[in-house]
Amino acid sequence: MSKEHLNIDHVSIEFDTPKGKFKALDNVSLKISKGEFVSLIGHSGCGKSTVLNIIAGLLQATEGGIVLDGKEVNEPGPERAVVFQNHSLLPWLTAYENVELAVKQVFKRKKSKKEMREWIEHNLALVHMEHAMHKRPDEISGGMKQRVGIARALAMEPTVLLMDEPFGALDALTRSHLQDSLMEIQRDLKNTVVMITHDVDEAVLLSDRIVMMTNGPAASIGDILEVDLPRPRERLVLADDAHYNHLRAEVLRFLHERHSKPDVPTIGKVQEVEQVGAAEKAEKDNKLDAA
Amino acid sequence: MMARVSQTLENLNWTAPIVRMARGENPREQINVIIRGLGVPILAFILFLGVWDSVASRIQTSLGAVPGPAQVWQQAESLWEEHKAGREKAEAFYERQRVRNEKKLAKNPDAKIKWRDYNGPPSFIDQIVTSLYTVFAGFALAVAIAVPVGIICGLSNTMYTAVNPLIQIFKPVSPLAWLPIVTIIVSAVYVSDDPMFEKSFVTSAITVTLCCMWPTLVNTIVGVSGIDKDLINVSQVLRLSWFTKVRKVVLPSAVPLIFTGMRLSLGVGWMVLIAAEMLAQNPGLGKFVWDEFQNGSSNSLGRIMVAVFTIGLIGFILDRLMLSIQRYVSWDKSSAVR
Numbered sequence: 174m175s176k177e178h179l180n181i182d183h184v185s186i187e188f189d190t191p192k193g194k195f196k197a198l199d200n201v202s203l204k205i206s207k208g209e210f211v212s213l214i215g216h217s218g219c220g221k222s223t224v225l226n227i228i229a230g231l232l233q234a235t236e237g238g239i240v241l242d243g244k245e246v247n248e249p250g251p252e253r254a255v256v257f258q259n260h261s262l263l264p265w266l267t268a269y270e271n272v273e274l275a276v277k278q279v280f281k282r283k284k285s286k287k288e289m290r291e292w293i294e295h296n297l298a299l300v301h302m303e304h305a306m307h308k309r310p311d312e313i314s315g316g317m318k319q320r321v322g323i324a325r326a327l328a329m330e331p332t333v334l335l336m337d338e339p340f341g342a343l344d345a346l347t348r349s350h351l352q353d354s355l356m357e358i359q360r361d362l363k364n365t366v367v368m369i370t371h372d373v374d375e376a377v378l379l380s381d382r383i384v385m386m387t388n389g390p391a392a393s394i395g396d397i398l399e400v401d402l403p404r405p406r407e408r409l410v411l412a413d414d415a416h417y418n419h420l421r422a423e424v425l426r427f428l429h430e431r432h433s434k435p436d437v438p439t440i441g442k443v444q445e446v447e448q449v450g451a452a453e454k455a456e457k458d459n460k461l462d463a464a
Numbered sequence: 465m466m467a468r469v470s471q472t473l474e475n476l477n478w479t480a481p482i483v484r485m486a487r488g489e490n491p492r493e494q495i496n497v498i499i500r501g502l503g504v505p506i507l508a509f510i511l512f513l514g515v516w517d518s519v520a521s522r523i524q525t526s527l528g529a530v531p532g533p534a535q536v537w538q539q540a541e542s543l544w545e546e547h548k549a550g551r552e553k554a555e556a557f558y559e560r561q562r563v564r565n566e567k568k569l570a571k572n573p574d575a576k577i578k579w580r581d582y583n584g585p586p587s588f589i590d591q592i593v594t595s596l597y598t599v600f601a602g603f604a605l606a607v608a609i610a611v612p613v614g615i616i617c618g619l620s621n622t623m624y625t626a627v628n629p630l631i632q633i634f635k636p637v638s639p640l641a642w643l644p645i646v647t648i649i650v651s652a653v654y655v656s657d658d659p660m661f662e663k664s665f666v667t668s669a670i671t672v673t674l675c676c677m678w679p680t681l682v683n684t685i686v687g688v689s690g691i692d693k694d695l696i697n698v699s700q701v702l703r704l705s706w707f708t709k710v711r712k713v714v715l716p717s718a719v720p721l722i723f724t725g726m727r728l729s730l731g732v733g734w735m736v737l738i739a740a741e742m743l744a745q746n747p748g749l750g751k752f753v754w755d756e757f758q759n760g761s762s763n764s765l766g767r768i769m770v771a772v773f774t775i776g777l778i779g780f781i782l783d784r785l786m787l788s789i790q791r792y793v794s795w796d797k798s799s800a801v802r
Contacts, residue, residue: 249701
């Protein structure tokens with residue numbers, strides 16, 4: 174495992190606003206190794222999406238840059254496929270045609286027509302959409318649309334899969350189904366994944382590392398939590414697992430206590446959680462000091 | 465198959481209750497729907513004819529009393545008769561010509577044969593055809609200009625800022641103001657010994673273009689610039705070329721609004737055409753109205769009213785035609801297109 178697969182190197186970004194410059198991100202650095210699943214978590218407006226858009230090449234960093242496999246990237250490309258929050262399927266194309274658009278573009282002259290068809294069908298089958306692949310987005314449910322969005326991204330054979338709150342707009346049950354699907358796919362394909370979420374359970378369940386971001390303006394990385402739970406992970410088994418609950422509490426404590434938004438009142442639940450993990454927290458803080 | 469046909473018929477508003485009644489869905493309710501949907505408009509039309517008739521007969525003009533519905537209907541019939549008579553004359557003319565030519569050939573196989581066109585006056589139907597032909601030529605030219613320009617302006621903010629003032633200035637200009645300019649420019653530029661089109665046709669068509677391109681242009685700009693930002697991001701991630709992006713993402717996304725604009729454009733074009741033909745002397749409905757006005761016989765007012773109804777009816781049919789196309793190409797089936 175090379176530590177230098179995806180390097181987010183001292184990235185800062187400023188936006189021009191009528192009131193002058195607005196610094197959204199300040200000095201964000203993160204090294205991600207191949208096959209790793211990293212979640213970005215933080216309050217809304219903290220710049221998570223900005224980080225993802227910079228990695229995708231849709232935004233340009235003011236300072237610093239992104240290095241993927243030793244090459245600097247500063248424009249979008251299919252090797253960094255993005256799954257958008259609201260699926261972003263072309264509404265006039267069927268699920269199959271949406272994936273086809275991507276496959277035709279990425280594998281132009283590399284695959285024959287037959288190979289392309291098989292590849293499209295294979296990717297739709299990966300997300301369990303083979304039964305509705307000739308339906309248009311307005312004929313399928315929100316969860317199915319997001320599945321097609323994932324299939325489209327996977328079909329580009331990306332080195333890094335970028336997911337911008339992929340399950341944010343879905344109901345809880347659909348979301349857990351899709352999380353299971355995603356874990357299954359990740360186990361088989363071993364993609365590098367960077368996912369934005371504000372669902373603490375989702376972050377702990379799916380990730381190898383959770384990157385917790387401080388609040389903007391000038392947001393940066395507040396803390397990084399290693400999730401060393403063994404895989405494959407079962408959500409029902411983990412629900413009673415002490416270590417899982419401890420990790421969960423760590424994230425919650427970061428979000429609600431150390432970097433709570435002034436306008437968001439701290440909820441009583443957090444204090445209860447705090448007692449569980451108090452000792453570990455002290456330990457962690459010591460570690461950070463030492464580092 | 466039957467289910468599909470009845471589904472299609474159901475989509476045509478007014479046939480829906482009839483289809484449902486045929487399927488045996490609650491007949492009483494369907495009859496109510498029919499009365500409300502068909503009965504009310506018919507009643508209103510009859511009322512309109514009544515008012516027209518009573519008012520018209522009281523107004524005396526230099527050409528006699530203003531014709532009522534009955535006289536107008538009579539004129540419509542006589543226009544149809546004239547058309548049929550003209551058609552027969554033309555056929556007889558061509559038949560005579562054929563016989564004469566055959567005789568010539570029989571005498572001398574190498575004889576030069578001349579085919580002459582029939583030069584009788586155009587009938588009312590011929591004038592309708594000319595008008596339709598002219599409006600479609602002008603409309604096609606307008607679409608050919610407005611859609612590409614609209615796409616470019618919709619994609620580039622700079623281009624939009626540059627072009628927008630021009631659109632706003634030229635949009636409200638009446639065809640009557642354009643026509644003299646167009647006439648003089650066409651006379652100067654369109655010079656050829658054997659012109660493919662009549663000058664009057666070119667002038668009318670270009671005037672239609674100048675007046676009817678604006679709705680398509682504005683709607684294309686709105687449609688293209690209103691495209692979902694995420695879809696643009698998708699095309700960037702896929703590294704689509706500019707041309708592929710326009711073809712696969714931008715155009716389909718803007719198609720519903722482009723067709724809304726085209727429908728408005730065709731409506732404006734048809735309205736403008738009559739005025740353009742009147743002044744450009746293009747042998748269409750506009751010229752018909754003008755000639756009848758100049759003619760000033762006791763039948764003229766009635767004949768002009770036939771033309772008024774024809775213009776209205778054709779405008780209505782063109783609008784329905786565009787509406788069906790608009791419904792067909794719109795991918796967003798949830799939005800009501802009316």
